[in-house]
Amino acid sequence: MRKTLIKAALAFSVAFPAAALADIKIGATISETGPASFLGDPEAKTLKMLVDQLNASGGIKGEKIKLFLYDDGGDPNKARTFATRLIEDDGVVAIIGGTTTGTSMSVIPVAEEAKVPFISLAGAIEIIDPVRPNTFKTPHTDKMACEKIFDDMKKRGFTKIAMISGTDGFGASMRTQCLAVAPTYGITVVAEETYGPRDADMTPQLTNIRGKSDVQALLNPGFGQGPAIVTRNYAQLGITLPFYQSHGVASNSFIELAGAKAAEGIRLPGTALLVGDLLPENDAQRPVVMAYKTAYEKAFNTPVSTFGGYAHDAFAILVDALKRAGSTKPAAIRDAIEKTSGLVGTTGTVTMSAKDHLGLDLGSFRMLEIRNGGWALVK
Amino acid sequence: MKLSAKHSTLLLLALIIALAPIFFPSAYYFRIGSVVFVNAVAVVGIVILTGYAGQISLGHAGFSGIGGYACALAPVHLGLHPALAAVLGAVVSGVMAYLVGRPILRLKGYYLAVASLGFGILVSMVLANETAITGGPDGIKVADLGLRTLLADAGVPLTNAQFWYAFSGICLLIGSWLALNLHDSPTGRALRALHGSEIAARTVGVDVARAKVTAFVISAVYASVAGSLIALQNRMITPDVAGYMHSIEMVTMAVLGGAGSVLGAILGATILTLLPQALTVFQQYEQIMLGLVMMLVMIFMREGLLPSLTALVRGRGE
Numbered sequence A: 001m002r003k004t005l006i007k008a009a010l011a012f013s014v015a016f017p018a019a020a021l022a023d024i025k026i027g028a029t030i031s032e033t034g035p036a037s038f039l040g041d042p043e044a045k046t047l048k049m050l051v052d053q054l055n056a057s058g059g060i061k062g063e064k065i066k067l068f069l070y071d072d073g074g075d076p077n078k079a080r081t082f083a084t085r086l087i088e089d090d091g092v093v094a095i096i097g098g099t100t101t102g103t104s105m106s107v108i109p110v111a112e113e114a115k116v117p118f119i120s121l122a123g124a125i126e127i128i129d130p131v132r133p134n135t136f137k138t139p140h141t142d143k144m145a146c147e148k149i150f151d152d153m154k155k156r157g158f159t160k161i162a163m164i165s166g167t168d169g170f171g172a173s174m175r176t177q178c179l180a181v182a183p184t185y186g187i188t189v190v191a192e193e194t195y196g197p198r199d200a201d202m203t204p205q206l207t208n209i210r211g212k213s214d215v216q217a218l219l220n221p222g223f224g225q226g227p228a229i230v231t232r233n234y235a236q237l238g239i240t241l242p243f244y245q246s247h248g249v250a251s252n253s254f255i256e257l258a259g260a261k262a263a264e265g266i267r268l269p270g271t272a273l274l275v276g277d278l279l280p281e282n283d284a285q286r287p288v289v290m291a292y293k294t295a296y297e298k299a300f301n302t303p304v305s306t307f308g309g310y311a312h313d314a315f316a317i318l319v320d321a322l323k324r325a326g327s328t329k330p331a332a333i334r335d336a337i338e339k340t341s342g343l344v345g346t347t348g349t350v351t352m353s354a355k356d357h358l359g360l361d362l363g364s365f366r367m368l369e370i371r372n373g374g375w376a377l378v379k
Numbered sequence B: 001m002k003l004s005a006k007h008s009t010l011l012l013l014a015l016i017i018a019l020a021p022i023f024f025p026s027a028y029y030f031r032i033g034s035v036v037f038v039n040a041v042a043v044v045g046i047v048i049l050t051g052y053a054g055q056i057s058l059g060h061a062g063f064s065g066i067g068g069y070a071c072a073l074a075p076v077h078l079g080l081h082p083a084l085a086a087v088l089g090a091v092v093s094g095v096m097a098y099l100v101g102r103p104i105l106r107l108k109g110y111y112l113a114v115a116s117l118g119f120g121i122l123v124s125m126v127l128a129n130e131t132a133i134t135g136g137p138d139g140i141k142v143a144d145l146g147l148r149t150l151l152a153d154a155g156v157p158l159t160n161a162q163f164w165y166a167f168s169g170i171c172l173l174i175g176s177w178l179a180l181n182l183h184d185s186p187t188g189r190a191l192r193a194l195h196g197s198e199i200a201a202r203t204v205g206v207d208v209a210r211a212k213v214t215a216f217v218i219s220a221v222y223a224s225v226a227g228s229l230i231a232l233q234n235r236m237i238t239p240d241v242a243g244y245m246h247s248i249e250m251v252t253m254a255v256l257g258g259a260g261s262v263l264g265a266i267l268g269a270t271i272l273t274l275l276p277q278a279l280t281v282f283q284q285y286e287q288i289m290l291g292l293v294m295m296l297v298m299i300f301m302r303e304g305l306l307p308s309l310t311a312l313v314r315g316r317g318e
Helices: A002-009 A037-056 A076-092 A100-114 A142-155 A171-186 A201-213 A226-236 A252-258 A272-278 A285-300 A308-326 A332-338 B007-025 B029-053 B060-077 B082-104 B110-131 B147-153 B160-184 B184-197 B200-205 B208-234 B245-258 B264-277 B280-300 B307-318
Strands: A023-028 A065-071 A094-097 A118-119 A135-137 A160-166 A186-197 A217-220 A241-247 A267-270 A366-371 A374-377
Touching: A023 A037, A023 A076, A023 A308, A037 A065, A037 A285, A037 A308, A065 A076, A065 A226, A076 A094, A076 A100, A076 B029, A076 B208, A076 B264, A094 A100, A094 A308, A100 A118, A100 A135, A100 A171, A118 A308, A142 A171, A142 A241, A142 A267, A160 A171, A160 A201, A160 A226, A171 A186, A186 A201, A217 A226, A226 A241, A226 A252, A272 A285, A272 A308, A272 A366, A272 A374, A285 A308, A308 A332, B007 B029, B007 B160, B007 B264, B029 B060, B029 B160, B029 B184, B029 B208, B029 B245, B029 B264, B060 B082, B060 B110, B060 B208, B060 B245, B082 B110, B082 B208, B110 B245, B147 B160, B160 B184, B160 B208, B160 B264, B184 B200, B184 B208, B200 B208, B200 B245, B245 B264, B245 B280, B245 B307, B264 B280, B264 B307
Parallel strands: A023 A065, A023 A094, A094 A118, A118 A135, A160 A186, A160 A217, A217 A241, A241 A267
Antiparallel strands: A267 A366, A366 A374
16 A cells, blocks of 8 residues: 555656456567667557457457557667566566667666566577577577578579678678678678768769679668668669668668669568568468468558567567466466477567577578569569 | 755755665666666766856767776776776776867857767767777677675675665765865866856956866766766666767756756756656657756746755745
């Protein structure tokens, strides 16, 4: 009673509607606003939609899910505060989130100390390597994207490539990973350029690359507007090298920004979500992807994005684990998440183990090509 | 014996810090408290620069960045203890502030605002782009301060949140004590004199340029210590700490609470740290709310919240 009174008295604490006792509380800290909002916004929408869907269909074994969702604005310091709030004040049994690598890395110590399972939605490999007992993630690592691209290059017989990378977190991290795995695919990076995330023209860097006669293909690790500008400059300069983009721009808005004509023929590794209706009828991911796509587009009237798909998979993994755990104790949920096996999500089929807290393999990436302003699957 | 204003301020602050935990419903409030204190340390520095000396800096987050990254890098590359790394960060920040401030503060007007703005942006760009050293935009890990383990060995086991609440609370008390001492010292009087009128201050023999540089250096050290505290507490740091918005936030906190008073600045830091937590329901509108609060304060309470409210209460009392 005293606690409640004090809470009400402190004008700053937020009163939540009293939850029914049997609710399962799950938490999320997402960058809905701020520089990473194009990632965080679809993630937050997806989580809210899925929780409503699940509760409308009766919840998990009759228990409703209650979602505590906070917007950290992409600030790691705020993310840490919200993670503390979720665990200490809201009493959640698991946390989804950390839209960016920075926010995820700052949630990890809090979740690990409290032994609450945490499923990150960020790309970098540091999140799950080395494996921490309570930390999981759903997106492919940038290393896997590099491998998928190099695999395709190898098949087409390219061994000497040029790279032009963004210096933002995503671009910088993927650049490092690509340079590290290139030799294992027999690929040499013969020319390398970088650009700032807010640069408006990459013609000089591309001209340098064009000047090298032995380059056989071009790779652009980066996300946001940078790759779109690179693509436009690439077309303006009349460069004809086969062009690879990263999974960071696997969305329709990239084609719009770059222009369908300039983007024609670009290849990039993407998830099944982007090409749901192109998947063969017998593809295991097709029903999952189509169900999510239809529901999301109906609810929000905007196209689905890969990033919302990461949140979809995180929630699916958590719900699957809750069903199997037979308890709502964080430790039991953690164990159940680690035993996730053959779970079909939008990003791929997830099979985790004590050594692998991601559970995806290269097969879950699809090599896509932009044709006539749309996507096509590369066989 | 009647307590001086300085001592009663410190006593009040110490009481609030010590007694607030009684009312904390959960450990989360310790975390919030420690973030409030860390922000307050930086804002007390702004009070010295803006409130005492009347100078405006739009790049103080740059010094927080230096302080934070010193704690991340010095233990790895120089083998320093994290606590010494924080001291090193403060020294580097002070020297940088001197180098930036020395030529700029000879000029009158708002040159410092522009120069510090540029400085802050430069620091955050270096932190984000020198990936090989700083780990880039995804941030870098910070070593453990080790004090909590020492306390636990000495028979005082504290949770992480409790420890940082106490530690940053003590840092804030020390910072406030120093700032209040400065207020009534010859340097403090010189600063306030030049705030009133640079010409008048010069006429009575104040070395205006030197006094301004002193204020800038001191406030840079405060910002640096705040950066170190947040880095050590979070055990990781990203270039966001040096971001432009963070600089603006510090100035806003000081101006909201009352840039001229240490207690007011702490109040400003408290409100602007708690507000986003309280308004999570309106999270999309956070920026609008901040802008609105700021405008209202500027229009109706130009001195800032605390001085205006105190004046109001005193006015009624008399």
